[in-house]
Amino acid sequence: xxxxxxxxxxxxxxxxxxxxxxxxxxxxxxxxxxxxxxxxxxxxxxxxxxxxxxxxxxxxxxxxxxxxxxxxxxxxxxxxxxxxxxxxxxxxxxxxxxxxxxxxxxxxxxxxxxxx
Amino acid sequence: xxxxxxxxxxxxxxxxxxxxxxxxxxxxxxxxxxxxxxxxxxxxxxxxxxxxxxxxxxxxxxxxxxxxxxxxxxxxxxxxxxxxxxxxxxxxxxxxxxxxxxxxxxxxxxxxxxxxxxxxxxxxxxxxxxxxxxxxxxxxxxxxxxxxxxxxxxxxxxxxxxxxxxxxxxxxxxxxxxxxxxxxxxxxxxxxxxxxxxxxxxxxxxxxxxxxxxxxxxx
Ligand SMILES: Nc1nc2c(ncn2[C@@H]2O[C@H](COP(=O)(O)OP(=O)(O)OP(=O)(O)O)[C@@H](O)[C@H]2O)c(=O)[nH]1
Ligand SMILES: [Mg+2]
Ligand SMILES: [Zn+2]
Numbered sequence: 001x002x003x004x005x006x007x008x009x010x011x012x013x014x015x016x017x018x019x020x021x022x023x024x025x026x027x028x029x030x031x032x033x034x035x036x037x038x039x040x041x042x043x044x045x046x047x048x049x050x051x052x053x054x055x056x057x058x059x060x061x062x063x064x065x066x067x068x069x070x071x072x073x074x075x076x077x078x079x080x081x082x083x084x085x086x087x088x089x090x091x092x093x094x095x096x097x098x099x100x101x102x103x104x105x106x107x108x109x110x111x112x113x114x115x116x
Numbered sequence: 117x118x119x120x121x122x123x124x125x126x127x128x129x130x131x132x133x134x135x136x137x138x139x140x141x142x143x144x145x146x147x148x149x150x151x152x153x154x155x156x157x158x159x160x161x162x163x164x165x166x167x168x169x170x171x172x173x174x175x176x177x178x179x180x181x182x183x184x185x186x187x188x189x190x191x192x193x194x195x196x197x198x199x200x201x202x203x204x205x206x207x208x209x210x211x212x213x214x215x216x217x218x219x220x221x222x223x224x225x226x227x228x229x230x231x232x233x234x235x236x237x238x239x240x241x242x243x244x245x246x247x248x249x250x251x252x253x254x255x256x257x258x259x260x261x262x263x264x265x266x267x268x269x270x271x272x273x274x275x276x277x278x279x280x281x282x283x284x285x286x287x288x289x290x291x292x293x294x295x296x297x298x299x300x301x302x303x304x305x306x307x308x309x310x311x312x313x314x315x316x317x318x319x320x321x322x323x324x325x326x327x328x329x330x331x332x333x334x335x
Contacts, residue, residue, distance in 0.1 A: 108121070112117065
């Protein structure tokens with residue numbers, strides 16, 4: 001369950017990027033999570049919820065955009081998307097391919113409600 | 117409503133500390149290995165066989181990562197090499213800052229190769245760079261030939277694969293060619309070794325690969 005450690009890192013980044021006094025205004029933290037980032041989206045959301053309970057971030061939640069695993073073939077140039085992590089080009093079956101996406105684990109945006 | 121654009125890797129802090137570790141270690145000419153596997157695949161046994169084989173030529177230090185107990189550190193220290201134990205207290209993987217702290221207890225000037233045994237877990241350690249030169253995943257033939265397909269992330273992120281317990285091949289339903297081809301489907305660049313830490317088979321090849329990776333000891 002390394003999602004707990006990942007959630008702690010997210011909170012730290014949120015705290016570094018939101019101006020002091022506005023943490024309680026955070027509503028959504030936008031993430032890009034690759035299919036092979038090694039993180040399970042539901043466990044991550046759950047961990048975040050547990051750690052932020054009774055803190056200034058208690059009204060915020062993670063919004064996760066799942067990023068598919070995509071390859072470009074160095075041989076035929078074809079683009080392959082698969083959900084099993086195989087490095088094989090779907091067109092020519094060669095494995096000389098480059099990973100384009102699917103391994104990322106990034107925070108992209110933090111969305112705050114205006115202070116009332 | 118306002119939006120703050122961040123665009124930051126979630127594990128950026130770990131990555132930065134890992135880079136510091138790497139600079140420090142490579143700066144001292146130390147070759148660092150991070151061994152990962154499921155519990156019981158043979159990480160500690162591989163460390164023991166490696167020390168037995170090359171420990172008299174290469175100054176090896178070891179960091180042992182475990183959830184509980186210093187049993188592995190005790191096993192390895194019987195081979196008269198410096199060992200530092202990290203106990204994660206439930207943590208399912210090592211992180212770069214734990215290794216950074218452990219480096220403080222190692223005499224780096226007297227180390228040529230650092231071996232880090234990660235916590236036994238085929239999932240969680242994959243995303244955490246520790247600052248190593250070589251991440252090696254160990255799998256034993258008793259685990260079955262489908263593991264690279266079921267735990268692809270670990271095989272994607274490793275540079276070498278050690279298939280261990282090959283002495284047990286006659287007794288288990290594991291096709292080693294299938295295992296290798298599955299691993300290469302996930303990571304075509306993997307260097308693959310076959311070993312038995314019990315009989316010693318294959319340890320020579322593994323050891324000449326790692327010593328060859330230290331610039332001072334050409335094979
Ligand atoms: N038959 C056989 N047994 C082995 C081999 N390598 C290791 N073992 C046995 O497998 C068991 C686990 O080996 P360890 O080296 O402790 O495995 P580990 O990966 O360090 O285990 P954890 O640190 O607990 O995750 C021990 O009983 C070893 O003696 C091998 O090549 N063949
Ligand atoms: Mg061990
Ligand atoms: Zn192709």
